[in-house]
Amino acid sequence: xxxxxxxxxxxxxxxxxxxxxxxxxxxxxxxxxxxxxxxxxxxxxxxxxxxxxxxxxxxxxxxxxxxxxxxxxxxxxxxxxxxxxxxxxxxxxxxxxxxxxxxxxxxxxxxxxxxxxxxxxxxxxxxxxxxxxxxxxxxxxxxxxxxxxxxxxxxxxxxxxxxxxxxxxxxxxxxxxxxxxxxxxxxxxxx
Numbered sequence: 001x002x003x004x005x006x007x008x009x010x011x012x013x014x015x016x017x018x019x020x021x022x023x024x025x026x027x028x029x030x031x032x033x034x035x036x037x038x039x040x041x042x043x044x045x046x047x048x049x050x051x052x053x054x055x056x057x058x059x060x061x062x063x064x065x066x067x068x069x070x071x072x073x074x075x076x077x078x079x080x081x082x083x084x085x086x087x088x089x090x091x092x093x094x095x096x097x098x099x100x101x102x103x104x105x106x107x108x109x110x111x112x113x114x115x116x117x118x119x120x121x122x123x124x125x126x127x128x129x130x131x132x133x134x135x136x137x138x139x140x141x142x143x144x145x146x147x148x149x150x151x152x153x154x155x156x157x158x159x160x161x162x163x164x165x166x167x168x169x170x171x172x173x174x175x176x177x178x179x180x181x182x183x184x185x186x187x188x189x190x191x
Contacts, residue, residue: 009143012135015099022092023139029085030144031151036078038155043071045163085144093140097132104128 006014013020047067054060108124160168 012096012139015103015135016092016096016139017099019092019095022088023143026085026088026090026092026144027147029081029088030148033078033082033085034148034151035155036074036081038152038159039074039078040071042159043067043074082148086140089144090140093136093138096139097136100132100135101128104132 013023016023044067047061047064050061050063050067051058105125105128108121108128157168157172160171162168
């Protein structure tokens, strides 16, 4: 029976060792941070709704101050959670990069001496360090940003259809048409 091949991210997380949980915690905090960062926009919508409902006598709109403070609190909370998430992913990424370097050097130590006649040890070490640094960037920044972007996209779709499904469908159709137009202008070269 064939053994299932591991994904690249799963292989990288094997290098994280006991710090693998920090990566997942950081990704979860990044996703929650994106959800919290959407609440201020919802508060702006609620303020506009309340002001339109009582126009032109805007003094009757009572909840505007609470919406403002709520927006502020959720914005600050989102920033703090994103910071905490990045700290978690950074700690895990530093540990992962360190393990990659250690295992790479240990593997080089097992190579026969004749291998280094044709392969410069400094060049191999430079490539190993560069690969570990790129891995660190992927795990510390890019993965958290990708999770946050996916969370933001899905939650925006939900909100568009939750508030007004006709407007959500129109916005989604406009986005699909714009992407199709962009690809047709590029000639399909980058598709």
